Amino acid sequence: MTLPEWSGEAELAALGVRIVDTVVSDDLRLIFRPKERADLGIDAEIETVILDPNGKRRGSGRIIAVQIKCGKSFFSEEKDEHYVYRGELKHLHYWLSFSVPVLIVICHPDTREAFWAEIKPSLIERTAEAWKIAVPKAQRLCNSVREIKNLARRSYLQANMELAAKVWFFEMNSAKVDFAGDFGIPRDFYGFDHICSIGGDLYLLAWIVARYGRFEPEDLEGVIARSHFNKVYADQMFIGLIAEHPSAFEFSDRWTASFKPHVKTNVAKLLFNRSTSQVGLLNEDGEVDVEYHTGSIVYSESWESFLSYDNSIRTVD
Numbered sequence: 001m002t003l004p005e006w007s008g009e010a011e012l013a014a015l016g017v018r019i020v021d022t023v024v025s026d027d028l029r030l031i032f033r034p035k036e037r038a039d040l041g042i043d044a045e046i047e048t049v050i051l052d053p054n055g056k057r058r059g060s061g062r063i064i065a066v067q068i069k070c071g072k073s074f075f076s077e078e079k080d081e082h083y084v085y086r087g088e089l090k091h092l093h094y095w096l097s098f099s100v101p102v103l104i105v106i107c108h109p110d111t112r113e114a115f116w117a118e119i120k121p122s123l124i125e126r127t128a129e130a131w132k133i134a135v136p137k138a139q140r141l142c143n144s145v146r147e148i149k150n151l152a153r154r155s156y157l158q159a160n161m162e163l164a165a166k167v168w169f170f171e172m173n174s175a176k177v178d179f180a181g182d183f184g185i186p187r188d189f190y191g192f193d194h195i196c197s198i199g200g201d202l203y204l205l206a207w208i209v210a211r212y213g214r215f216e217p218e219d220l221e222g223v224i225a226r227s228h229f230n231k232v233y234a235d236q237m238f239i240g241l242i243a244e245h246p247s248a249f250e251f252s253d254r255w256t257a258s259f260k261p262h263v264k265t266n267v268a269k270l271l272f273n274r275s276t277s278q279v280g281l282l283n284e285d286g287e288v289d290v291e292y293h294t295g296s297i298v299y300s301e302s303w304e305s306f307l308s309y310d311n312s313i314r315t316v317d
């Protein structure tokens with residue numbers, strides 16, 4: 001009588017999922033979801049978690065896709081600072097087409113250690129027949145909660161908004177702007193998108209996006225509350241409010257009241273054109289300041305014009 005085989009390959013695959021599940025759920029305290037159907041090269045997804053003003057942990061909607069490999073063979077090709085993972089081209093093409101970041105995670109079946117690398121073109125090295133990627137030994141999954149959250153932030157439309165806002169932020173400041181890199185951010189810093197220096201003055205920087213066409217008071221109150229934990233690093237805040245229509249800036253009394261005790265808060269109302277991935281400042285006259293030179297405005301237009309066409313082909317007299 002012949003019975004189904006529980007192969008060593010299947011056993012290792014299941015072990016790898018359990019290892020990553022344990023690390024993500026227990027060490028990182030994020031949400032781990034295995035993919036049990038239609039597995040085409042993605043074994044699971046990780047969703048990051050945010051804290052609301054009441055300290056409750058809530059899903060963020062920001063997701064990373066994960067491919068898990070478990071076995072001693074994935075650690076056989078070792079360099080001083082990394083392991084080498086080699087893959088098939090069909091999976092590389094698939095992963096690079098994903099709409100969210102993709103991680104390759106290799107797990108050791110004996111030590112239960114897991115290491116990761118992001119699948120992105122700048123890290124891929126083509127070989128004669130396929131490709132390879134370095135999986136850094138420093139990138140142990142259990143110690144990578146900040147890196148995972150930063151990767152997840154790049155997902156979806158909001159990431160495009162924030163990137164466009166960052167470009168605008170550089171252009172509208174006449175003074176030199178420096179952003180702290182990952183290694184320059186204190187380990188206990190959280191709740192803001194950046195620490196930056198503007199002309200030598202330190203600022204906490206946060207982007208707040210109008211989800212569903214309006215700004216939620218809870219989002220602002222959360223930023224204000226978290227500023228107290230970070231004031232040792234900077235006592236000034238810059239908050240960029242990003243929306244796709246001016247009607248989002250019709251604030252409630254609760255929203256306005258949140259700013260009263262915070263005199264060192266700078267707020268910018270930013271409109272986002274999703275066709276061009278461009279941000280402009282909605283000024284007091286209801287127009288959008290679009291272009292700058294050394295911090296000075298050189299071109300403004302109506303918000304209707306800014307949102308209605310591809311302004312990347314605009315010419316300035």
